[in-house]
Amino acid sequence: PAEHYLNGGIRTGYNGRTNIEGLYSCGETAATGAHGANRLASNSLMEGLVYGWKIYQDIEKRLKSKTVKEERQVLSTVDSTVMGSAGTLDDKKAPGGTKLDILTLISSLRNMMSREVGILRDSSGLEEARDFVQFHIGNENLYNRTDKDILEFANMLTVANLIIKSASIREESRGTHMRFDFPGKDDKNWKKHIILKKDKVDFKKVD
Numbered sequence: 001p002a003e004h005y006l007n008g009g010i011r012t013g014y015n016g017r018t019n020i021e022g023l024y025s026c027g028e029t030a031a032t033g034a035h036g037a038n039r040l041a042s043n044s045l046m047e048g049l050v051y052g053w054k055i056y057q058d059i060e061k062r063l064k065s066k067t068v069k070e071e072r073q074v075l076s077t078v079d080s081t082v083m084g085s086a087g088t089l090d091d092k093k094a095p096g097g098t099k100l101d102i103l104t105l106i107s108s109l110r111n112m113m114s115r116e117v118g119i120l121r122d123s124s125g126l127e128e129a130r131d132f133v134q135f136h137i138g139n140e141n142l143y144n145r146t147d148k149d150i151l152e153f154a155n156m157l158t159v160a161n162l163i164i165k166s167a168s169i170r171e172e173s174r175g176t177h178m179r180f181d182f183p184g185k186d187d188k189n190w191k192k193h194i195i196l197k198k199d200k201v202d203f204k205k206v207d
């Protein structure tokens with residue numbers, strides 16, 4: 001089995017904008033509001049196409065409304081930020097010691113997510129997955145690195161953490177989210193989206 005589609009992602013408006021200035025999201029990474037707890041077959045490829053086009057239009061509009069001078073200032077700020085952070089990267093310390101360790105950790109995370117946070121979930125499996133992720137996410141040697149596998153592992157932990165948190169909070173079954181311990185749909189309490197921002201949990205009602 002493999003993951004088919006991620007119902008959730010970075011929250012965007014209908015123009016693909018996120019809450020970070022200049023950062024857009026579309027396709028599998030985005031939660032545009034186009035789908036509900038499930039998605040209709042073939043809508044995800046269409047969504048990528050439509051929102052990709054909307055993002056292009058939005059960027060074009062924004063570029064036209066700015067002067068060339070302002071644009072140059074933005075670009076030089078981005079340049080100096082990237083150059084500044086490059087000097088602080090430190091690849092001497094591997095999180096578990098060797099390169100092999102990080103690949104083993106990635107594989108363990110994948111297995112854990114497939115087994116406990118996949119098609120069928122319950123609170124004990126979600127807790128097991130949460131403990132695994134929490135244990136590794138706090139490892140400071142995972143951050144400020146240039147090694148691709150380490151960076152990917154850190155990103156995978158971040159996404160896994162958000163998925164586990166949302167799945168644990170939602171004590172019902174709906175769409176592709178199926179819990180053994182809460183098999184029924186609960187419209188009274190759960191007809192709403194879960195929005196996570198750092199440690200904050202918000203909800204948005206679905207009409």
Ligand SMILES: Cc1cc2nc3c(=O)[nH]c(=O)nc-3n(C[C@H](O)[C@H](O)[C@H](O)COP(=O)(O)OP(=O)(O)OC[C@H]3O[C@@H](n4cnc5c(N)ncnc54)[C@H](O)[C@@H]3O)c2cc1C
Nearest residue numbers: 002003004005006026027028029041042043044045046048
């Ligand atoms: C088995 C399966 C069947 C599906 N069937 C359908 C269907 O019938 N109809 C439908 O509409 N949808 C279907 N989907 C869903 C659909 O394929 C995806 O939602 C869609 O392809 C997402 O497009 P995307 O461009 O957002 O992401 P992706 O197609 O995942 O593209 C992301 C790209 O980024 C690259 N990448 C990753 N990390 C990095 C990095 N660090 N640097 C540079 N590049 C990177 C990847 O290699 C990849 O090429 C299916 C999905 C699966 C898994």
